Amino acid sequence: MSEQESSLPTPAVTSATPxxxxxxxxxxxxxxxxASVSGLIAKQGVLFCLLTLxxxxxxxxxQKAGLIMLRGYTLVQLALVSMLPVILYDPDNLVVGPTxxxxxxxxxxxxxxxxxxxxxxxSLLQVWVAFDKKVKIWFKPKLNLNIMN
Known part of the structure; x- marks a missing residue:
């Protein structure tokens, strides 16, 4: 290879596939x-089901807002599910036996x-999916908080 050929810039390798x-x-x-459709059919938590959809x-x-919502949704759900035994424990209404x-x-x-x-x-599986590298790559890199854009 000559000196002139080695000084030429090499083209950047770009991924053409999305x-x-x-x-x-x-x-x-x-x-x-x-879960959202079944909630809408049963008329249970309609607003929450619509927001999930x-x-x-x-x-x-x-949309990057979708990633932020997904991660926030999973973390709040993990916290609530982890606290469920403490929240539901009420000695006056404690039901003994299997559910x-x-x-x-x-x-x-x-x-x-x-x-x-x-x-x-x-909930842990949802957190694993939400914070996975491949899932993050799916979203557009620019920060856009308009979910309907």
Whole structure:
């Protein structure tokens, strides 16, 4: 190689392919949509369900506000689920025995600590997805807090 060829600037390697929506984020968004739609059908927490659906739209639109909302949502949920045993413990209304869980036609009886463990594990999985590097790459780099843009 000659001296003149080595002094030429090398072209920067740019990725022409846009980032892909991570599969774990797709699963989490499907869970959010299913929970929100079921809440809307049951008329339970309608405003919260609508806000969750707007967050899903912001995430699909690659808005940075969607990432901020996703991370805040997961951290608040983790804190609330972690505090659930303390919040629900009321010695005057303490129900002794297992809790009955109804899923369609199926009924199961579980102790409260099993339900709390499952909820905490689900919250930890949501935190793992929300703070994953691949999920962060999905969003546009500029800070835009307009979720509907």
């Amino acid at each position: 980032p892909r929506l991570p599969k774990r984020l797709i699963v989490l968004l499907l869970l959010y949509v299913a 707007f967050m899903v739209l912001g995430i699909l639109g690659r 009955t869980v109804h899923l369609g036609e199926w009924q199961g009886k579980f102790p409260d600590y099993v339900i709390f463990i499952v909820l905490i594990i689900l």
